[in-house]
Structure formats: C-alpha cells, structure tokens
Amino acid sequence: MKHPFLAALMVAFATLASPVLAEEPHIVFDNPVIEPMPFALPVFSGGGDAAANITQVISADLTGTGLFREIPSSAYISGVSSFDAPIAYKDWQAINAQVLITGNVQASGGKIVVKFRLYDVFTGQPMGDGLQFAGSDKSWRRMAHKVADAVYSRITGEGPYFDSRVLFVSETGSKDARQKRLGVMDYDGANVQYLTDSKSIVLSPRFSPDGSKILFTSYATGFPRIYLMNTRDLSTRMLDDQPGSMTFAPRFAPDGHTVIFSLEKDGNSDLYTYDTNSGATSQLTNAPSIETAPSYSPDGKYITFESDRSGSQQIYVMPAGGGEPNRISSGKGKYANPVWSPRGDYIAFTKIADGRFYIGVIRPDGSDERLLTSSFLDEGPTWAPNGRVIMFTRESEGAAGSASLYSVDISGRNLHQVPTPSAASDPAWSPLLP
C-alpha cells in the first residue's frame, strides 16, 4: 500500500516542473534555532493517582531527552476539561506551547486504560488519531513510557526508547572489598530488581536481541566464566567451560543464538563464537595480541573489537566469519569497548588519552570521530534501542570514588546521571520491550 505521505511527496515532485513555481518569490531560510520544543501536558483526565502519576512520568521522559521543555501548568490560560473537548488553540499559542498532549486514564478492577492525543498548536491540527494502551494497573509506568515513546517518535522521527530496561552491576562496600551483583531497572532508574547475589563478582551483562536471555561474566569458580541466564525464571548455566582457559566479554549476535566472546589461554586472548543451540565453538582470530570486547553490526555481517596488535589498544572491524581486520581508530591515545549502534551508523567507544577517559562515536569506516564526554573515568558505552542515546559508567576520583551511570545524547548534549540505589557500573540497554 502506498504511504499517504509518500503519495503527497510524489504529487509534490510532479508539480515541480510547473511554470507557476518559477514565478513565485523564493525565500531561503538558514541558521535555524536549536532549542527544546515547548510542550503543554495538562494532567490527564480521569482523576486519581494513576492519572497524575502517568502524566508525571510522560513529562519526565520527554524533558529528560533534552529535546523538549514542559510549560508549567501555572502558565496555562485554559485547561482541558475533558478528553473530547475542543482545543482552544489560541490559548495554547499565547503561552507558546508548540505541542499539546491530552489524555485520559480509566482504572477499574486492577486494569487501566490510557488514551492520549497530540496536537500541533500553531497549525491547529491534531497530529494523528491518538492512541490507547490497556494493561494491569501495576504496569502503569510502562504505559506512561509507551505514551511518551509515541509522542517522542511522532515529533522527532527517532525510534522509541523509553519502554526499555537496563542491566547494570550494583556495587556496594569499600573500594578494596567491593561486592557486585547484577541488577535490572527501567531506563530511568525505576523498578530496580536484583538478579544475582553478591557472593561472586559479576561483570559485562548483556541482553539477547529479544531480551529473553542475559549473558554475563562471573568469577564464581575463581576464574572469569561466561554464564547464560533466562530472564523468565532466572535459571543460569555456564557456557563452554574449557579447562585452563578464561572466558569474558560476551555479546549476542543479532541471530540471538550465537555468542561472541574472548577466550584467554596460555596468556593469549582471541575471539570465539559459541552456538547456544548446538554447543559448537569456532575461533575467529588467531593472533599473539589481545583481541577482546567484540560487538556485531546490526545486520550481523561485521564485528568490531579492540586489539593491541598495532602496539596499543585500537578499534578494528572485520567480517563476522573472521578475516583481515581493518583498523578504524586513528586518533591520539588508546581506544576500547567498541559497541555498534543498533541503527548501524556509529560505533561507540571508550578513549583514553592524556590521563583522561572519553566516550565517543565513530563511523564504521573510521570517519567522523566525535568525543561526547570527558572525565576522570568514563567507560563502557551502551546504546539505547533507537541509537540516539548512550549510557555509560562514570567513576569519580579518589579513595572514596565510586561508579555511577550517566547518559548522553549522541549530539554530546544532555549529559545527566541515571539514578541508582547504590554505586553502579557496566550498563547494558535492553531492546524495546515487547
């Protein structure tokens, strides 16, 4: 079926040759304003705590992107008396609201139904037909995230990401006796759950592409070993236990059953894959240098990884089946932890130069390197499902220093800390929830 907007575009192109156009005055605008879009979000109708809470989470999601700014309700000239009431566009134009979000929440019998509409205030038009979500009253936060995702995607054109979760390593205790356990939370730090106890050190958690499984590295045996956890029942098993070796830095391939990881044996580490269906293991690299931190391109055709084969840690890209790697990092300093964006356009990395750590992005061909953050210790980037936002670990300096999670837009703007109950490191963003 032809998309209506595409059809409109084709009509537009067909009219391009019209002689009328050639006589029209032509005004060219450049140098646009780049600032958060002001929006109005009256508390959803329907009453009760659910309506107020959902409205608050939607507001926090949108303003948290740095792309939107909420107009305080104290500035409102008129309200929205009911979900189907006509919109007084002039009143919203007068307070410079560019979009208006209205909604309604109905709760009964442990279920809630949330519906909303979005209006372009200055063109005086609804933006689409609105949407409705229904579910358990316990999932009210998810429904709020879904509304915010719909608004965000409709206005920005980016994919959604609020309805997602983040794995992380929760850290407690002093720096020389730190206890670590796996945690998982909403992308905004809410609904924290712990998946392991603190008996063994855990590192590098990673979601499977469908979010149903988790890989992580544990020192339960005294040596680093990769484990696979089922998120439904938290059952856990060790992957590919080869005596005399250490396995670490696991990550799923886009196919969801192949795991790529580093295996160290006799002092040398190389990249291997393990098929969780068949149990077959394949060696991808065979070099005397350290090869680690592998990550697949979203189409599964390539792997990026770090290697010191040139004398210092650098980032390489090679075909997924192995082959000659191509070095893509070329700046001053060392590069580590490359992670391919879910939309394939960038690889995020950690950079170490002049005693400072940076989070940056680079094109897969090595062009357009940009550093987004800088601090005493920034490392371990992970991408939001839409490839627009990066979360990472920031560790503060000194004996009392501890790790926290931060996120940043790929423009380098909107750096902020993600709240966690204790120190936290090694974030891994889930795909969008089903």
Add this chain to the structure above:
Amino acid sequence: MAPPAVPPPPVVARFLPEGPAWAAELRQNIVSTWNVGSLSTTAAETTVTLAVELSPEGHILSTRLVQTSTANETATKQAYEAAKRALHRGLMRSHLPAAEYAAWHQLLLTFDPVTGVLR
C-alpha cells in the same frame, strides 16, 4: 520506497534581508521561530522547500512540499512539519502589505538547516 533526493529548485527571486521590507520582516519572523532542536539527527539536516499560497489577510490557504534533500521519508516529514510550524508562527507576527498582495500571495520557501545556533 521514498523518492530520490533531488537538488533544490533554482532561486529565481531570492529575497535576502536587502529585499522588499515585507520579505525581510517575514524572513526574520519565520527564521526566529524555526526550531529543529527536537528533530531526529537526520531530519535536523534535511532541507525542504514549501510552496505556500496566502489569502489577502495573510492567512495560509495551502502549503505543499515541493522539494526535499533526503530520500528518508520520516526525516522529510519531520523537517516539513517543523517548517510549517515556523511558517504559521512567523506569519502571526508579520504584517504583509495588502497593496503588494500580488507579490506575496504565492511563495516558495526553502528551509536549509546547514548551520544552527544555540540559544
């Protein structure tokens, strides 16, 4: 499949600030409200050209998209909407001279976000 990107149309009467007073005022009012800060990274780099028809009172009778710099349909849509938003806001602030209606009743407007300003 989105249509192929094509180069912008020739500028036959490019009214820059030194042009007619109404064009300078309109240009300033529109560009000051043209905000690409909430667009996707692709949309924020997309140039679109709109053909606009205005009433003698300066109200919009019709707008249509005649050009985009990208084959990305979603980015074109967001860039087009941001341009229309700026057009509506800019026209509300402008006083187009009725005596010169023949000159401004149809306009071709190109929004080229090559460079941005931080406020």
